[in-house]
Amino acid sequence: VSSARIAWIASYPRSGSTWLRLALSALDSVRPVDINRPELKVRVAGTLEFDEFFGIESSELLDSEIDDARPALHRAIAASAPGKLLLRKVHDRYWRTSRGETVFEAAISLGAVYIVRDPRDVAISFATFRGLSLDDAIAFMGNADAVMAARGSGLKSQLQQPLGTWSEHITSWLDSTAMPICLLRYEDMLAAPIDQLTRAARFLGMPADKSAHAIESVRFDRLQEMENVQGFRERPRSAPRFFARGRMGTWKQVLTADQRRRLEGDHELIMTRLGYL
Amino acid sequence: LLSDRHYSFFGTVLSSPVAFDGLREIEVDGLVQDGIVLRFGDVPSALQNVVWSSPFIAIDQSGAALIEIPVIGRFLVRDGRDILFSEVAGATVATIQSAIVSFVAGAILHQRSTLPLHASCVELEGKVVAIAGPSGHGKSTLAAALVRQGGALITDDIAVVRWLHGAPHVEPGANGLRLWPDAADAAGCIDENWAPVRQGHRKRVYLAPAGSGDPRRLEAILRLAIEDDSLEPGVRRLSGLSAIVPMRNLVYRANLGTHLGRQAALFVDLSRLSDCVPIFEFRRPWALSQLGIAVDMVREVLSDLAVTT
Numbered sequence: 001v002s003s004a005r006i007a008w009i010a011s012y013p014r015s016g017s018t019w020l021r022l023a024l025s026a027l028d029s030v031r032p033v034d035i036n037r038p039e040l041k042v043r044v045a046g047t048l049e050f051d052e053f054f055g056i057e058s059s060e061l062l063d064s065e066i067d068d069a070r071p072a073l074h075r076a077i078a079a080s081a082p083g084k085l086l087l088r089k090v091h092d093r094y095w096r097t098s099r100g101e102t103v104f105e106a107a108i109s110l111g112a113v114y115i116v117r118d119p120r121d122v123a124i125s126f127a128t129f130r131g132l133s134l135d136d137a138i139a140f141m142g143n144a145d146a147v148m149a150a151r152g153s154g155l156k157s158q159l160q161q162p163l164g165t166w167s168e169h170i171t172s173w174l175d176s177t178a179m180p181i182c183l184l185r186y187e188d189m190l191a192a193p194i195d196q197l198t199r200a201a202r203f204l205g206m207p208a209d210k211s212a213h214a215i216e217s218v219r220f221d222r223l224q225e226m227e228n229v230q231g232f233r234e235r236p237r238s239a240p241r242f243f244a245r246g247r248m249g250t251w252k253q254v255l256t257a258d259q260r261r262r263l264e265g266d267h268e269l270i271m272t273r274l275g276y277l
Numbered sequence: 278l279l280s281d282r283h284y285s286f287f288g289t290v291l292s293s294p295v296a297f298d299g300l301r302e303i304e305v306d307g308l309v310q311d312g313i314v315l316r317f318g319d320v321p322s323a324l325q326n327v328v329w330s331s332p333f334i335a336i337d338q339s340g341a342a343l344i345e346i347p348v349i350g351r352f353l354v355r356d357g358r359d360i361l362f363s364e365v366a367g368a369t370v371a372t373i374q375s376a377i378v379s380f381v382a383g384a385i386l387h388q389r390s391t392l393p394l395h396a397s398c399v400e401l402e403g404k405v406v407a408i409a410g411p412s413g414h415g416k417s418t419l420a421a422a423l424v425r426q427g428g429a430l431i432t433d434d435i436a437v438v439r440w441l442h443g444a445p446h447v448e449p450g451a452n453g454l455r456l457w458p459d460a461a462d463a464a465g466c467i468d469e470n471w472a473p474v475r476q477g478h479r480k481r482v483y484l485a486p487a488g489s490g491d492p493r494r495l496e497a498i499l500r501l502a503i504e505d506d507s508l509e510p511g512v513r514r515l516s517g518l519s520a521i522v523p524m525r526n527l528v529y530r531a532n533l534g535t536h537l538g539r540q541a542a543l544f545v546d547l548s549r550l551s552d553c554v555p556i557f558e559f560r561r562p563w564a565l566s567q568l569g570i571a572v573d574m575v576r577e578v579l580s581d582l583a584v585t586t
Contacts, residue, residue, distance in 0.1 A: 055331055055334045059413065060375065153462075154458065155457050231508075
């Protein structure tokens with residue numbers, strides 16, 4: 001084998017990918033989970049990595065130059081770990097560069113675990129996380145030009161990741177035929193976490209016999225307690241806490257009828273397809 | 278060429294047929310010894326015998342580097358002395374200059390076997406401090422805040438170390454601070470003149486008053502920690518290996534140095550440096566609004582040095 005195979009842990013932001021990442025890390029780890037040192041097997045596309053692999057300052061490059069180099073970055077990452085399985089967390093939608101190259105190439109990909117969450121709960125979590133009003137969060141989820149970690153007025157540690165609308169994000173991955181996809185629903189992960197983790201692990205070819213132990217070690221109250229005591233390095237300053245509530249159906253108490261209607265109107269097709277309507 | 282202009286460039290002289298306003302122009306009598314010469318001409322689109330490449334840079338067996346930025350042009354950088362450049366129509370002088378003090382400098386300074394720290398250096402109350410760390414850790418931001426407090430900028434982003442009389446000195450670099458708008462605002466650079474680092478780029482160059490132009494004795498190195506909610510702000514003296522690893526966080530484009538065969542030499546140079554200069558882990562408060570606290574922390578480090586030395 002000449003290069004690694006990458007498994008993409010893909011999702012719209014605030015859909016549970018960090019939790020799954022910690023659970024997967026716990027699967028083959030003998031040490032207890034530490035949210036800040038989870039033997040970071042699952043990495044995010046970052047500027048430091050870009051600079052390191054390419055020998056150049058990404059902060060001096062234009063957004064378009066960085067975007068166009070993303071496929072080559074993934075090839076370099078894969079080539080750096082011959083024969084290994086690499087888990088990579090991405091919030092990008094499935095996309096192509098301006099040159100028409102696909103960013104997530106089948107040749108270096110094992111597949112993608114794609115996580116979805118009810119967009120009505122995503123909106124609430126996203127608003128808290130980014131310090132937005134609910135209305136702005138809902139508008140963001142309906143914006144086809146939405147980008148995660150865009151370098152607006154300052155440098156970001158993550159590379160910018162085009163999202164598209166919440167619906168487009170989902171169809172871009174689920175309807176791409178480029179690679180095998182394992183679809184996980186956040187709500188199923190809450191209801192039957194061991195089963196869902198086992199599914200993901202089997203899909204990735206990882207040992208699944210410790211799923212129960214892994215789920216126990218990433219229980220939400222434990223993660224929250226850890227964040228209370230030591231903070232969480234991935235928490236943005238806009239968010240009071242990273243591990244917020246993690247519950248499902250919060251929207252029933254929080255969203256106004258108008259906000260709910262807007263989300264359901266914007267994303268009706270996909271919500272129906274995924275069983276949320 | 279007689280018509281060339283000459284500029285101070287990280288401890289050597291860059292001779293150029295075009296005028297750069299972000300570099301310090303110097304007078305040269307007669308021939309320049311061991312300088313760098315920039316020429317415009319045809320640059321091949323690819324190198325032979327490539328030993329390493331990325332979408333932007335290729336290095337061949339001889340150590341020559343071909344750097345290509347599609348909207349700027351191609352630079353062929355050889356022997357630590359020659360820069361051959363073929364421009365793309367429309368690239369401005371400011372954009373070319375910007376590429377030379379970043380992308381090209383990364384290759385040429387390693388070809389010249391220097392020790393280029395990834396650091397911004399400021400002289401404050403007679404003491405020169407290097408603020409080191411990878412991109413995005415806030416080097417230029419903290420340097421800008423120190424300059425606003427009366428410090429003099431020695432160099433931004435790249436600090437070439439030179440040994441004089443057995444002591445490490447920092448060579449002056451370009452006389453601009455490269456800042457993103459949020460950092461410039463936080464450092465209080467709101468009303469000053471600036472230009473984009475490149476056409477179409479949001480990062481800016483703020484010209485800072487030029488210092489004396491001489492290498493300056495280095496008194497302390499602060500290694501900026503990455504933003505991390507789980508760490509309290511503070512300063513900690515580092516010793517032994519922990520002071521100089523990972524090397525990539527301390528050396529400008531250490532990976533290029535490695536591909537140019539400099540890895541072992543860089544390690545030796547860093548070890549020597551850490552024997553002479555105190556190196557600190559510097560965890561600043563993460564919010565840009567608390568930059569003033571970071572400035573006070575730097576002052577405290579410098580005044581503690583005065584007590585112990």
